[in-house]
Amino acid sequence: MKNQWINFFSGNVKIIIQGKGVERFLNDCTRKGIHVWNVKKMGAEAYTCYVMLKDIKPLRSLMKHQDCRFRFLTRKGLPFLAMYSIKNSGIVVGLFLAFLAVFLLSNMVWDIEVKGAEPATEHKIMQELDKLGVKKGKFQFFLKDVESIQRYLTDTISEITWIGVVLNGTSYHFEVVEKNEPEKPEALSPRSLVASKKALISKIYVEKGQPLVQVNDYVKEGQVLVSGLIGREDNKKSIAAVGEVLGETWYLSQVDVPIKTTFTVLTGEVYQKHYLKLGSFKLPIWGFFEPEYAEKEEFEAERPFFFLKWKLPISYVGKTIHEQEVTERVYDEEEIVEKALEIGRQDLFANKLDEDAIIKGEKVLRTNKENGKVRIDIHFQVIESIVKIEPIIQGD
Numbered sequence: 418m419k420n421q422w423i424n425f426f427s428g429n430v431k432i433i434i435q436g437k438g439v440e441r442f443l444n445d446c447t448r449k450g451i452h453v454w455n456v457k458k459m460g461a462e463a464y465t466c467y468v469m470l471k472d473i474k475p476l477r478s479l480m481k482h483q484d485c486r487f488r489f490l491t492r493k494g495l496p497f498l499a500m501y502s503i504k505n506s507g508i509v510v511g512l513f514l515a516f517l518a519v520f521l522l523s524n525m526v527w528d529i530e531v532k533g534a535e536p537a538t539e540h541k542i543m544q545e546l547d548k549l550g551v552k553k554g555k556f557q558f559f560l561k562d563v564e565s566i567q568r569y570l571t572d573t574i575s576e577i578t579w580i581g582v583v584l585n586g587t588s589y590h591f592e593v594v595e596k597n598e599p600e601k602p603e604a605l606s607p608r609s610l611v612a613s614k615k616a617l618i619s620k621i622y623v624e625k626g627q628p629l630v631q632v633n634d635y636v637k638e639g640q641v642l643v644s645g646l647i648g649r650e651d652n653k654k655s656i657a658a659v660g661e662v663l664g665e666t667w668y669l670s671q672v673d674v675p676i677k678t679t680f681t682v683l684t685g686e687v688y689q690k691h692y693l694k695l696g697s698f699k700l701p702i703w704g705f706f707e708p709e710y711a712e713k714e715e716f717e718a719e720r721p722f723f724f725l726k727w728k729l730p731i732s733y734v735g736k737t738i739h740e741q742e743v744t745e746r747v748y749d750e751e752e753i754v755e756k757a758l759e760i761g762r763q764d765l766f767a768n769k770l771d772e773d774a775i776i777k778g779e780k781v782l783r784t785n786k787e788n789g790k791v792r793i794d795i796h797f798q799v800i801e802s803i804v805k806i807e808p809i810i811q812g813d
Contacts, residue, residue, distance in 0.1 A: 428470035428494030435463045436485025445483075451475055470496060523723045526555050527587040534593040538576045542591060545573055551589060558733055562718055586726040605657035606808060610643040612636045613805035616664025620800075626658030636664065636803070645809050655809045664803040665777065667796065668769065670761040674753050675790045679745050681712065686740035694719065694732045704736075712741035754781060757793040765797060774801035 434442065439462060446453050446468075456466040462485075468476060480487065502509045529546065531539045546552065549569065551560055561569070567582040570591075574580075581592035610626065618634045626643040630636055645658040690704030716739075721732040748756060758779055766772065778798035785792045 424469070424494065426495050428492070428496035429467050430470060430473065430489055430493070431465060431467050431491040432487045433459065433463060433465050433490055434485050434487045436483070437462060438484050439464050442480070442483045442485055445479055446476065449475060449479060451479070465490065470494065520722070520724060521556075523587060523725050524557050525587060526551065526553055526557060526560075526589060529553065529589045529591070531591045531593060534577070534591075534595060538574070538593065538595060541574050541576065542570060542580075542593070545570055546589075557584070557723075558720055560720075562720065586723055605659070607645050607655035608657050608809055609641050609645040609807045610658045610660060610662065610804045611807045612638055612640045612642055612662075612664070612803050614638050614664075614666055614803055616666045616803045618662065619665050620663040621660070622662075623658075623660040625656055626660060628660070630662075641807075642804065660804075661802065662804050663800055666799050666801055666803065668765060668799060669782075670764060670795045670797065672757040672760045672764070672793050672795060673790050674748070674757050674760070674793065676753070676786075677745060677747050677789065679743055681741045682744055683714070684740045684742050686710070688738040688740075690736040690738065692734040692736070694734045695730060699734060708738055708740070710738065710740040712743060714739045714741055753791050754784075754793065757781075757791070757795065761795045761797065765799070770799060770801060774799055 443453060443456065443464070443466070451468060451472045453466050453468055456464055458464055476487070529543070529551065531542055534542060546566075549561060549566060551566065560566075563582045563584050567580060570580050570582075571577065576595055577593055578596050579594040581590075583590045583592075615635075615637050618630055618632050618636060621628060621630065621632060621642070623643050626645050627647050628643050629641050636642065642662045643658040643660045645656050646653045647656060648654045686708075688704065688708040688710075691702050692699040693702055694700075716737045717734060719732050719734045722729040758781075761779075762776060765776070766774070776797055777800050780796045782794040782796055784794075
């Protein structure tokens with residue numbers, strides 16, 4: 418296999434030698450270091466064989482002292498292919514331009530299809546795609562990757578629950594799942610509404626059931642707020658109590674805030690690197706040096722190339738390197754309190770409150786500095802739903 422490649426790049430010719438003393442001539446070639454192979458006898462005084470292109474000149478010199486002559490039959494290898502290409506440069510250039518045109522056209526956007534969306538929603542999707550540059554005739558190299566487009570559309574368009582994005586050759590396909598109307602409530606079994614925690618009633622709305630408390634009443638955990646038993650004492654009927662009861666509740670949070678903190682920020686310096694990727698090998702085409710950043714953050718995006726509908730094993734990789742720097746910040750007393758309040762709120766909503774709860778009031782009770790941090794006790798007043806479902810068991 419190695420000799421075949423050497424022969425191809427160096428070039429070789431097939432010759433026919435005719436005349437007297439051909440065997441002696443072939444022996445002289447071997448002694449002179451002229452490589453001859455595939456020698457075949459074609460008649461009484463004729464042989465065919467292959468020789469390297471570089472040995473043709475020594476072969477001619479050697480034949481001057483012989484009684485035989487040779488002529489060329491075939492020519493093979495890269496030198497002859499290059500010579501043919503130069504002579505027929507118009508064809509070669511035409512083929513190259515045709516291939517380049519097909520390649521470029523195969524990496525453009527020619528179709529955008531949206532399925533599963535109402536006309537109004539589809540119009541919004543097309544508007545957002547237009548902002549991203551996803552439109553017919555655009556090169557795919559300069560567009561965001563499929564995951565980024567999917568994430569952007571999901572975050573931007575409130576009418577959709579989910580959208581699938583598929584790039585198939587030169588076409589983008591979008592599969593949309595829109596938000597549906599809420600399902601009809603299912604039949605409820607008899608129940609009462611009781612307090613889930615101690616609170617001061619701030620609002621009560623009863624759709625079904627018998628209210629047993631009113632605004633500004635103080636209730637304890639487990640106390641019945643809205644009873645599912647209605648009617649006179651001698652003719653009680655159990656139903657599913659439905660309503661909303663909001664109460665003022667109280668929470669005590671303890672938050673530690675460091676006086677000094679370090680964090681990483683971007684300086685604004687950016688370095689771009691571009692590669693052609695073949696398998697796991699990356700060939701740099703721009704940005705050959707590594708930036709001298711002490712701290713950095715890298716983002717990499719890969720986009721495959723297509724030829725017609727086939728995905729090529731070659732892809733474009735763009736790498737963006739952002740310079741970072743570590744900054745130290747020292748909080749004053751006012752900033753420490755504000756930071757503690759923010760942390761306290763986040764902790765409440767993460768662990769104890771529903772998202773529709775409202776913080777009515779905040780009060781710092783005590784602060785204490787120790788070991789480079791400040792410990793702060795905070796009292797929160799919250800307006801939230803205090804309803805808990807308690808089934809009514811028949812016979813109670």
